[in-house]
Amino acid sequence: MKSVFCLMYLFINMFGSVKLIPYHPTGHTQFNELKLVDDSKLILNDLSEMFIENELYFLPKKFWGTITEYHHEYEDATYVGAIVFSRSNKTNEAFIFDYSLTEVVYEETSFNIQGSVSLKASSKQKTVEGSGQIDIKASYSEKDSVQKTEKSAMKITVYPNKKITLRVAGEAKLTSGFSKSYMFYITTKKGAWESVDIVTSYFELVETDA
Secondary structure, eight states: OHHHHHHHHHHHHHHHTOOOOOOOTTSOTTOSEEEESSTTSOOGGGSOHHHHHHHHHTSOOOSEEEEEEEEEEEEEEEEEEEEEEEEEEOSSSOEEEEEEOOOEEEESEEEEEEESOOOOOOOOEEEEOOSSOOOHHHHTTTSOOOOEEETTEEEEEEOTTEEEEEEEEEEEEEEEEEEEEEETTEEEEEEEEEEEEEOOOEEEEEEEEO
């Protein structure tokens, strides 16, 4: 009986400490889309585990300290961030609604860390303001509608079987690499990491099929 309880105790302790990291397509919770301008290069979330393990395996050994090799260094990237609002129209008639832009605040730098490696980083908050930056009329000039931008207020028409989404987007610089920490030539920490620094940010109005 004691052996059964011991096995149950070990089972609970082994699996009770497992932490499941929520899935996100980019590896960064603040980016819904993230891609490098050079489409032949991949972000960390798209690299295979085999590739990452291979890069870590060939890192030079060190008596003491941390060694890092860069995979990407300040590569140009684009991103899509927070969704401000999204309205779909699955009826046969267009409908119009008024919307006033509000501020969207988020971190200027985002980090994706895989493995036990630690990364010291600080980040400031960035604000995207609704100040009439979106030219809706130009975006939909082929349609005879009443869409317009006045200061930070918009009158938006959602056509039948269409969806209108207002989101934050922009350009960024992406840096990534592989690191190992050693103590007496013994690996104590290792992993891959990625840092994304936001360069520009703006509101983007997108129309898609509902």
